Amino acid sequence: MIRLTRREKLLIIVSAVFITVWAIYAFAVKPVVARMETLERIIPQKQRELVMLRAKCEEYAMLHGSLDGLQARVASQKEGFELLPFLESLIHQCGLAENVVMMKPHTVLLESNYRETIVEIKLENLTLSQLVDFLGKVESSNVLVKTRTLHIKRNLTNRDLLDATLEVHSAKLIQS
Secondary structure, eight states: OOOOOOHHHHHHHEEEEEHHHHIIIIIIIIIHHHHHHHHHHHHHHHHHHHHHHHHHHHHHHHHHHHHHHHHHHHHHHHHTTTTTHHHHHHHHHHHHGGGGGOOOOEEEEEEETTEEEEEEEEEEEHHHHHHHHHHHHHHTTTSSEEEEEEEEOOOSOTTTSEEEEEEEEEEEEEOO
């Protein structure tokens, strides 16, 4: 058996304590500290994401509720309603029949049980008050129609008059 001096025993004990402390630090303390730093960085980021997610959930609930209301309005619309005759009657009410250059209807299938009718109307040589009156009647009507696009420019021959192109949309439930 090897005999160790007191100094050698002390060196072995100090080395063992150092290796033990280093191992505890390397395998226990350092990973815990790194994880804490990561969590301190990630937790505020995740809290911001949670706030944004809650806002998106509220927006989704609001949009879903408005979609349900819109579907109910579309379903409750008059059975025989057609957009083109409705717009023609409004044009005659506003006295714009001679200003209509084009009325072009087309239909788009939205879902399996909804379709949207779009009528593009081109008006020329009208005043701003005539255009506002017509748009007001379209938007304030009891039927479900919306003006989605409106392009206005000055008339080339008379700078006091306007030319306008607009699209009026109306959704309709397809009865099966």
